[in-house]
Amino acid sequence: MDLISLIFPKTCLGCGREGKYICQSCINKLVLLKQLCPYCEKASTDGVTHIKCLKKLRLSGVFSIWPYEGVIRTAILKLKYKFAKEIAKELSEYMANYLKNQPIFPKNLTLTPIPLYFLRENFRGFNQSELVGEPLTKKMGWDFNSDILIRKRFRRPQTELKGKERRRNIKGVFSMNPSYKLQTTSYILFDDVYTTGSTLKEAAKVLKRNGAKEVWGLTIAR
DSSP states (O other): OOHHHHHSOOBOTTTOOBTOSSOHHHHHHOOOOOOBOTTTOOBOGGGBOOHHHHTTOSOSEEEEEEOSSHHHHHHHHHHHHSOOTHHHHHHHHHHHHHHTTOOOSOSSEEEEEOOOOHHHHHHHSSOHHHHHHHHHHHHHTOEEOSSSEEEOSOOOOGGGOOHHHHHHHHTTOEEEOTTOOOOSSEEEEEEEEOSSSHHHHHHHHHHHHTTOSEEEEEEEEO
16 A cells, blocks of 8 residues: 555545445445447336437447446546546446446457546546556457547536537537548447537547447447
């Protein structure tokens, strides 16, 4: 244990137990989400987009693990705004433990985190989706690439908006990195929280236009 951990021991954000930001006991108590089609938002096995909805949506499906509440919500906010980067490792471990038992995604995937605008990332010092996503790919045996997409415009945070405002706000903000050519056919777009799905859907459009055969979405919470 390092000196900082001795002076300021990590305690569970759910129950206060020392040792981790999210203890196993609190994870075990969480209710797993029922998955929905990302287009019509009706029940769907493993979040797969219904066949009749695929014509209207670029995403093959979206899988979110936990409800955005309680210890998960607290952990995500502390990671993003209190800069507690160790939380990312814990989240990736718990996600991998669950996903390994769920044959949801096709093989030979590349995970790409939803990018932040460079000024926001420079201010924060990191992209939280990248911090969680990279160790997750190592545990899952997926490829990882954070250089595929560029967030080319600065916009208001999606958390400040609702419904149609979110869709308008995110439209046209992503582009392909001109120095990158898609190497595989299947991709997972990874973000921390799914609300309306506007961010994932907009990013998926860019990947599909540039040759991706399948684009999936994965989030920590919804």
